[in-house]
Amino acid sequence: MEHSKDEYYMQMALGEAAKAAARDEVPVGAVIVAGTTVIARAHNLTETLNDPTAHAEMQAITAATASLGGKYLSGCTIYITIEPCVMCAGALAWSQISEIVYGSPDEKKGYTTVGSQILHPKTVVRSGTMADECSEIMKTFFRKKRD
């Protein structure tokens, strides 16, 4: 049951990633859920906004805390197509989010390359949900870039 719930929201995050790809942005998507309510969806907009901080996760955190009216996301789950980078993991730590579910690992820029002690000690991490789909949308994007 947990598994299919994760897939349901990861599919939504993949939809966000596809929106990024359509804008010629690196295709990463994020969705934040409180209980069964989606309180934020976002995709990477670093090129469109000329802003290196405009990762999908950062925008989702800002939208979710605005939606809840407080700066913490305890009780919430974030679904991200790719392993968050150090910046995004640091932001998730400040938010005290309860769960992080990501699809594909990022062996170059993922936060685990630096150390998993970045996150809040109470945050639970699950990875690998729809990993092939999450990875494939990235590979397709970079393959087209090289052509």
Next chain:
Amino acid sequence: MEHSKDEYYMQMALGEAAKAAARDEVPVGAVIVAGTTVIARAHNLTETLNDPTAHAEMQAITAATASLGGKYLSGCTIYITIEPCVMCAGALAWSQISEIVYGSPDEKKGYTTVGSQILHPKTVVRSGTMADECSEIMKTFFRKKRD
């Protein structure tokens, strides 16, 4: 000469920190300079905006890249009253900023508690500029909080 230039801009960052304190925000300020032009000044607004990502540095990066019309800050220097956290250091890494000058260390939440390999390899870091003043504004803030 370098020393007095650093003090000049750090004084400006301290002015930003004082604005944060006046709003009952943890008093951290940041200024970004391109050549001799100030392209961003910001202070912490996490409480006012209910947003854990609204650190002084993050807002300064967003403003500076918007000002330059590109997502990189190579050639720029950021002055920050306190050592940046992991999130902000991660954002500064993405920006490829040339220099980071910070006043006081943050032994609990500073990025060096995790590892200095977070930053871009070309970024030069200087610390200790007006460290006493930068530290004192924080201590005064938290002392008042406890009273």
